[in-house]
Amino acid sequence: QVQMVQSGAEVKKPGASVRVSCKTSGYTFTSYPISWVRQAPGQGLEWMGWIRPGTANADYAPTFQGTVTMTTDTSTDTAYMDLRSLKSDDTAVYYCATVVGSNPYWGQGTLVAVSS
Amino acid sequence: EIVMTQSPATLSVSPGERVTISCRASQSVSSNLVWYQQKPGQAPRLLIYGASIRATGIPARFSGSGAKTEFTLTISSLQSEDSAIYYCQQYKAWWTFGQGTKVEIK
Numbered sequence: 001q002v003q004m005v006q007s008g009a010e011v012k013k014p015g016a017s018v019r020v021s022c023k024t025s026g027y028t029f030t031s032y033p034i035s036w037v038r039q040a041p042g043q044g045l046e047w048m049g050w051i052r053p054g055t056a057n058a059d060y061a062p063t064f065q066g067t068v069t070m071t072t073d074t075s076t077d078t079a080y081m082d083l084r085s086l087k088s089d090d091t092a093v094y095y096c097a098t099v100v101g102s103n104p105y106w107g108q109g110t111l112v113a114v115s116s
Numbered sequence: 117e118i119v120m121t122q123s124p125a126t127l128s129v130s131p132g133e134r135v136t137i138s139c140r141a142s143q144s145v146s147s148n149l150v151w152y153q154q155k156p157g158q159a160p161r162l163l164i165y166g167a168s169i170r171a172t173g174i175p176a177r178f179s180g181s182g183a184k185t186e187f188t189l190t191i192s193s194l195q196s197e198d199s200a201i202y203y204c205q206q207y208k209a210w211w212t213f214g215q216g217t218k219v220e221i222k
Contacts, residue, residue: 035211045152045160045203047211059210062117095159099207102166104150106159 002026004096004107011113017084020110022096029077030054032098036070036081039109040092048094051079086114118142118206122214130222135191137217139204144184148208151180151189153200154216160203164189196221 007021022034035050049060051070058070069082079096093109119142129135139149147167152160162171164180167187177192191198199221204214 037211037213044201044216045154045205045213047213050210061210102169103171104162104165109159 002098002100002103002105004098004105006094006096006107006110009111009113011115012086014087014114014116016086016114017082018086018112020081020083020094020096020112022079022081022107024077024079024098027098027100029072030074032100034070034072034079035097036068037095037097037106038092039095040089043092048081053079083112086112088114090114118145118209118212120204120206120212120214122202122204122217124217125215126218126220128220128222129194131196132193135189135194135198135219137189137202137204137219139182139187139189139214141185141187141206145206145208147183148206149180149182149187150205150207151178152203152205153198154203155200163202191219194219194221 003025005023010018012018030053033050033052036048038046038048048064051058053072071080091114093111095109096107121140123138149167151164153163154160163174163178168180179190181188201216201218203216
């Protein structure tokens, strides 16, 4: 079955960068885009962008242009999301997600806390 | 960017009552719409895809309808375990989410 397992929680200082990983299994990694979604505490879901592992092409939501980079490693079927110049309002749970057939699959989420 | 607008923001409903949540798209998304349920501390759970197709394992009391710009999620008879936040999301052009509707049990 499709699984998406994310890396553990991170605590970062303002101005730092963070990398969140998303290890996938159970489907053909290169065939489906992987999206990243952010959810700040008590807030809704915000799509950050996606990457097509087959081509490594990524599209980013305007809010995140210039601060996020999404990459993939097809040798390990893992996606990465790098967020730089962290601010306190980047504190959130970050999810990876993909849609295989008509079914979306989500990682368990990774809490990134930004605090001085 | 396609903007998704949900209403209402909050609903307080007695068990057994009918719940209706609306979602409006700023431009046509055809039937490229899903509904999620999210409970505290959990990832979103797919309820409906293709605007009206129930996902595997979802109880029949959940139904979706609509197309183009107007969509509705209906819970025909609210159960206590349905207390959650519900989101619509379009996937016609990238992804965008509605702001969520919190359903509380009265």
